[in-house]
Amino acid sequence: MNSTTKEQQTAGGVAGDKYPSRLYADARIVDRKDPVLYSEWSEQSPISKEQSDFYEKNGYLILDQLFSEEELQAWRRELRSLNEHYRSLEAPHVIQEPESREVRSIFAVHDHNETFKQLANHPKLVAISEFLLGSKTYIHQSRINYKPGFTGKEFYWHSDFETWHVEDGMPSMRAFSCSIALEDNFVHNGPLMVIPGSQNQFISCIGQTPDDHFKQSLRRQEYGVPDPDSLTALSRQSGIETMVGKAGSVVLFDCNTMHGSNSNITPDPRSNVFLVYNSVENKLQAPYSGQRPRPTYIAARD
């Protein structure tokens, strides 16, 4: 293991890579080299000064009442209808639970589905994305996560940017995720957890990525996994926050904010729509791993 990794260390690495990862035999913590917030706040901004400051400091923000009950109902109906549709169908962009084969995630819904295309282009979300990223934006990735009751599996800690950078070729930290709860998020049904302030440090992960790794990683993460010591260090700085909110609440979080979720044994499902906005000035390059890019239903390339 050590010798292979040393070899990589000499062989691998892309010139100008601000955030090298999966190249070294040990974990490294690197300071962020990009802004978190790309605009100056003004009276015209789509969120308040307090919200803007909170997001810049903590790397996440909860917005409680962005959408109407009618909008929420329409998305829920579509969610159920897509679940029915894909329960008996296999499709590359549909991920099933490893054990039960229940539908876990459906990717690229902003592309394949009229309802969620409209949601991705919702004027409120577009305004927020252009404010946070300081430019026009586009959807880098979208998906529905079902996280069912009783059997919802955990998602281990990760920085999305680490994967998008190494496996998809996203050059800079100029993207964020928007998770829209379609059911109530309680402390008990495996809600999203974030480490506040973690967006300011990049955990360079240990080890190399195998080809076609993504087919497994969407079910169970094995590469691009932060090491326990780095996670402990990050969480000792400012703790762990649990994203609790009513159906319809929205969590925005920076592409490098460390996040994850525990399992969900409760009867309460916790499905959500997940949209990633990227700046048009941050379009994907060749993956920094030197490997071939993941499919476009996981990472839009145009």
Place this chain on the structure above:
Amino acid sequence: MNSTTKEQQTAGGVAGDKYPSRLYADARIVDRKDPVLYSEWSEQSPISKEQSDFYEKNGYLILDQLFSEEELQAWRRELRSLNEHYRSLEAPHVIQEPESREVRSIFAVHDHNETFKQLANHPKLVAISEFLLGSKTYIHQSRINYKPGFTGKEFYWHSDFETWHVEDGMPSMRAFSCSIALEDNFVHNGPLMVIPGSQNQFISCIGQTPDDHFKQSLRRQEYGVPDPDSLTALSRQSGIETMVGKAGSVVLFDCNTMHGSNSNITPDPRSNVFLVYNSVENKLQAPYSGQRPRPTYIAARD
């Protein structure tokens, strides 16, 4: 499956069994036939009237400051020392995590270990146990649960009494558990969850128990598992409560209170000492499954 279960239904079943389970092809909800609280509260009782009423109504109670910091430190030292001791040893009463082989639980610590024997005989706990159960008591089962950071696995919903009745031969609901937190329990590190009021209904579980089932069940539960519809019905009545508290806090819960916990991906471990007090008037009979009893390190028989 159906025909086997029908056969059992004719063959199985013990005369006078108040809580038949694992005998039928369908789940059944049976009303509790025993008291929850076996004493009348008085000024001399070891908990307040409010606490006593809360316990009787909800089937659980959190006590925050029962022990001194010195006592807590001594138990933590012993916990670490036992973990070191059993990390490289195999012993029947020591259960390891299915994947990592880390120590998950050590049983019968009230019997094998002087420190935890003293804790089990702590005058405050003995007084509470005699008040709740209305008689002299003894330890039916004890264990340390390590629930480590990063890899702590979930415990699915269960009523302890269902197992103690079917597999150990505990006749009546006249026992309770006492879980003493040796680390802080946050909402995020897989704390104990209970369904308040669930102690008043017994979920008769589906299916039969194989011989020597306990060897697997302590790692992963497969029998005596309540069905999703019954769990949903119970939780719709009064929700789910999460047991959060500082190190040293104690959760008492009735033997039939439905409980479980999600996984723990956070760096914060959540180890606890777990003591089950049973009434001397409720000593174990032959298991209601008709099978041979589990070992005495899991269920004390004298």
